[in-house]
Each structure stands twice: as structure tokens, then as C-alpha cells.
Amino acid sequence: MGYSDKVRGIYQDQITALRDAGLLKQERFIHSAQAADIEVEFPTGSSLKKVINMCANNYLGLSSHPDVVKAAHEGLDSRGYGMSSVRFICGTQDIHHELERRVTEFLGTEDTILFPSCMDANAGVFEAILTQDDVMISDRLVHASIVDGIRLCSAVHDTFKHSNMEHLEEKLQLHADKRFKVIITDGVFSMDGDTAKLDQMVALGEKYDAMVFVDESHASGFIGKTGRGTHEKCGVMGKIDIITTTFGKALGGASGGCVSGRRELVEMCRQKARPYLFSNTIAPVVVSGVLKVLEILSASTARRDKLEANTAYWRKGLTEAGFLLKEGDTPIVPVMLFNAKLSQDVSRDLYQEGVYAIGFFFPVVPQGQARIRTQISAGHEVHHLDKALAAFTKVGKKYNILGKTKQEIIDMYGM
């Protein structure tokens, strides 16, 4: 037998080692729809607990919005459940094409191609448009899916220090001899919640003949005055060559992603990107939901405005309570605790107080940078935020971390 006791034992040892190191990921079962108020079974087998969700990517509160759910039902009724084919055989419906057109319009680009996920978009795009004659120069904190896409591409890869434009410029000079140069960044960085300096990157791109790529997964729908994304916020709409984004976060939260940008680059993805060629695209029911989301967001900025107000309220509340936050103005608000065990203890105690927020530590974030990452939603009401603030304050007092400096927290708990 191939899967012998010896083989099984080796895997069991690896899993045990993860558990012993406190690094084993465990799922918590949610028994309700995704929303600000959820019912959670955790640990597995325990009775359901009502908690406020402070860690979803449901930035605009659209994951269970009645109009989106209704549109999805209608899509299911009119276009069926599955396609049973990849796009270029018989897996493309009119609504797939319609969604590509609507996304192009929303992001202000030239063309768009759908992918099963943004992970797939990032995995497929670089290999489709670059060769060994080219160079990819990425921010050192880009998302793991971009790193995977880069690994699959034969172009040379180099990195620049996080958000450091002088370092990026040095790299553009270093690789001046390459045929194509692509600057690669996230729009909003998922762990720190800071925003890329896209205006400066576009200027450097123009100076050194480099294309600019940005992953807008934590930005599409709510960053910028009308929620178009980081490129809107930085005043460079129409100047980003490649945008990837997801429909699995603010834009309804179900699944799916896309590459949007220069017409020829999108066409190259249609011809060569492997996750597009060898996997079914987004199911009709999800396409119908995303179309409704874009209609809602194009008609009114009310939801992103509410998210902005909620974020300001939450940041002010936590700061006044004495917590140390990562600076920024996006709905990703990391509460810095530095010590890994402390982040897990605080997360556990918050859960007991009815607040669901997860602690992150190495290797997800750098060593000594453990934190609780909170994420604000337009689905939150002030009473949710007030209750969560009261819980944070209570737990913060228990661990004596309120009003303390980074050094004082490290002195008490270690890195």
C-alpha cells in the first residue's frame, strides 16, 4: 500500500508539530449568514454563541444584502446552476460578458477578463504576459497569491522595500536593460491596512518605461471618493496597466476575480492564462449577484461613506481607549500586541465577551509584530462598534496594555 503507516506517521508528526507550536489553523463554524451579527460554533461541538464579527472582508455589508440575494436567485432561475465547461468551449454566457463590461466601466480600464478567483488571476497573469526577457519588481509585502504568480513566470524577479519609492527607483535603474519592467504592488496591504503610493509608482513607471500592476482586492468598492479603488484615491485612474481584484470581499463576498487593464494584456490572458483556460469560470448565480453589487455601488456612495465614518469612529475609539494601532485610514485596523501568545489570549477573551476578532502572528506577519486585525464594515451599526469597543477595553485592562508604549508591552510580554 502506497499510503503506509510510515507515510501516515510522517504527516501526523508534522501536524502534531504545528499543533505544539500553536500554529494549527482551526475553522470556526458559522451557523448564520455572513453579517455583523453571526452565530458561531467554537470550539467544535459547543453551543452556538452570538458574536459581533470584526474580522470579515465584508467591507460594504453586501454579503447578505437582500437585493444581492434576490438577484442571485433570479440568475439561478434564468441561467442555471453550473456551466460544465471552461469559457472558450461552451462556458461563457451573456452575463459573463456583461460582467466583464461592467467591471471595465467601474474600474475605468480598457478591458476585463473574469477568473475563478483573484488568487487564480494573480497566478495566471504574469506568465501570460511576460517572458525571460522581462523583470517583475514587487513590493516585499505583496499578497501570497502574487508571489505564487511570480513563481510561475520565467521573467526575472526582484523586490523593493515596503512602500520605499527610492528603493523602487534603484531597482528600476538596475534592471533598465530588460525588455518590459512591471512594478507590482497591493493597493491596500491586507495585514497593515496601509495604501500603496500609486501616484508615485505611476510617475516612476513613466520615467523608466515600466508598467504598473496593482492588486485591489482590499480596495475595490470602497477606497476613493466613489469606491473605484486605490487608483481613484491616488488620482491615477486610467494610468494603471494591470488591476487584479476579487468579488470575494467587498463586492458581494462570494467568489471570483478578474484581471482588468490594457486591452492587449487582457487578450493575452484570454489566450494564455492557465487558470482561465483550464478551469470553469464564475458560476451564473455569483455573476448575477456581482452585477447587482456594481449596480448598487454605481448608483450611490452611501455604503462606502458609511464605511468611512465607521472606520473613523472605530479608530478614534480604540485610540482613546489606549490601544496602539497601525497608522492608516482604511477599514483594516490592526491592534498591535507584538507578542504571539498575547494576540491569541486577547482574541480568546474577546470571543468570550462576544467579539469575533482573530490574532495574527509570525509567519503571517513579521516576527514580533503580532496583532489583532480588525476589519470594519458598512454592515456595522454604532451599537456594534460601541459593544466591541467596550469588550476591547475590558480585555485591554485585564492585560494592562492600555496607554502603554510598544516597548512597555514588549517588556511585559516579550516579542
Next chain:
Amino acid sequence: MDEMKDIVLKYVIAEYLEDDTQEITYDTPLISGGIVDSFSMVSLKRFLENKYKISIPDDKATPEAFDSVNKIVTLVREFVK
């Protein structure tokens, strides 16, 4: 030789260390120690090639050969005329 060591060490510190309190020596493991990720090796390779007017073949530019300042200097000296 020592001058080359210092040049490489200075480059590694400026290029890869985010925290200037971190100290590294000629023997500190760079890649296996998590200071330099294997992706970022390319800039170090290009720096060495430009600085010393050499060409290091890809099959010689391994993570093992780049794992400390001392190892890098040994590698570079193979190609410097």
C-alpha cells in the same frame, strides 16, 4: 579580499535589513536565516556582476552559494580575473 567582504556586507545591510538594530557578520546565514529571501537574491547577483564586471551563471548562483558574506566572496573570487 577584506575590502570585498566589507562592500558585500554593506550592500546586504542596506538592501535587506529593515531594522538597523539587527547585526550581521560575515558568517551570518542570509538565506537559510531568513534575512534574504531567494527571490531577492537577484539584486545581489546583479550588484556583484555590475560591481566586479563578471557574469555568474545561474547554476552557480544557488541559495547555498549566497548564504553568507564569506560564501558570496568565495564565489565572486572564482570569476574575478
